[in-house]
Amino acid sequence: DPKIIQKPKYLVAVTGSEKILICEQYLGHNAMYWYRQSAKKPLEFMFSYSYQKLMDNQTASSRFQPQSSKKNHLDLQITALKPDDSATYFCASSQEGGDEQYFGPGTRLTVL
Amino acid sequence: GEQVEQLPSSLIVQEGASVLINCSYTDSASVYFPWYKQEPGKRLQFIIDIRSNMERKQNQRLTLLFDKKTKHLSLHITATQPGDSAIYFCSPPSNAYKVIFGKGTHLHVLP
Numbered sequence: 267d268p269k270i271i272q273k274p275k276y277l278v279a280v281t282g283s284e285k286i287l288i289c290e291q292y293l294g295h296n297a298m299y300w301y302r303q304s305a306k307k308p309l310e311f312m313f314s315y316s317y318q319k320l321m322d323n324q325t326a327s328s329r330f331q332p333q334s335s336k337k338n339h340l341d342l343q344i345t346a347l348k349p350d351d352s353a354t355y356f357c358a359s360s361q362e363g364g365d366e367q368y369f370g371p372g373t374r375l376t377v378l
Numbered sequence: 379g380e381q382v383e384q385l386p387s388s389l390i391v392q393e394g395a396s397v398l399i400n401c402s403y404t405d406s407a408s409v410y411f412p413w414y415k416q417e418p419g420k421r422l423q424f425i426i427d428i429r430s431n432m433e434r435k436q437n438q439r440l441t442l443l444f445d446k447k448t449k450h451l452s453l454h455i456t457a458t459q460p461g462d463s464a465i466y467f468c469s470p471p472s473n474a475y476k477v478i479f480g481k482g483t484h485l486h487v488l489p
Contacts, residue, residue, distance in 0.1 A: 297475065308482060309422075309467065314475035321475035356421065363474030366412050369422040 269293050270370035272357050277375045279347050286333075287342040287373045289357030297321075297360045298340040299367065300332060304353035315340055316363055347377045380405040384468055384480035392488050395458055399483045401451040401468030408470040411444065411451055416482070417464045425466075426453070458487045 273288040291298065300312040314321045318334040331343045344351060354374045358367040381404040389397055401411075412427040428435045428442045428451070435442045441454040451468060465482040 299477070301479075309479040311477050311479070314477075316475060322473070324476065358422075364410055364471055366424040366427055367414075367422075367477070368424070369414075371421050 268371070270357060270359060270368055272355075272370040272373050274373060275371065277373055279375065279377050281347060281349060281377060283347050284343065284345045285347065285375070287344070287355050287357075287375070289340050289342070289370055291338050291357075291359040291368070291370075293359055293361075293368060294338075295359035295361050295368070296337070297363045297365070298334070298338075299358040299360075300340065300342050301356045301358065301369075302353045303356060303372075307353075309356075312342075313340075314363065321363060344375075349377045351375060352377045380408065380470060380476075380478045382468055382470060382478055382480035384466075384483050386483060387481065388484040388486070390486045390488065391458055393459060395487075396454065396456045397458060397485060399453040399455075399466050399468075399485075401453070401470075401480055403449050403451075403468075403470045405470065406449070407473075411442075411468070411470050413442065413453055414467045414469060414479075415464045416467065422467065455485075458485075460487050460489050463487045 270291045297316045299314045302310045312325045313332045329345045333341045354372040356372045357370040360367045383402045385400045409430040414422040415425045416422045443452045468480045471477045
């Protein structure tokens with residue numbers, strides 16, 4: 267019974283294209299996060315949201331845009347994809363900011 | 379910003395051994411210290427936490443020690459099992475909405 271759903275599980279894209287990574291949580295949490303993990307870099311914080319508002323952003327590139335259409339949704343739109351964007355993207359949520367986080371299974375993105 | 383260092387970066391032990399994973403951080407404002415475990419190809423899972431007003435916390439085979447003065451944490455795992463093989467992450471938040479993870483400690487428990 268998955269509490270945090272990420273779709274798709276695997277994604278292959280061509281350089282220059284645009285993709286949306288989906289994240290939905292059914293834990294009733296108020297805070298949601300995005301992280302990126304690749305072989306080159308350790309687990310990297312990207313964004314945090316609370317009650318659908320951006321709280322912190324550590325991603326320098328504007329190509330990465332979180333989108334929160336509902337309280338339990340935090341999607342990640344990535345434009346002008348580059349091979350360096352290849353990574354596993356994890357969504358997480360917590361009851362409030364600063365609480366323990368529950369992670370989704372990840373979306374593995376490969377950019378050719 | 380917050381800097382986190384974990385040592386060792388990797389450990390290989392025989393089943394039944396005890397291991398110690400160390401974590402140092404820089405931000406004195408950090409007050410909450412969760413630890414996560416990531417098995418190969420899987421999501422991160424919360425395993426134990428401690429708050430800055432505590433020195434020690436135990437959860438079954440896991441014991442977490444915290445030294446506020448030296449900004450240092452130690453995770454002790456006893457009676458290790460092959461199922462403990464994973465990457466262990468220390469993650470002191472620099473604020474409530476920004477979590478910085480260490481590079482992780484890769485633990486491999488041999489049967």
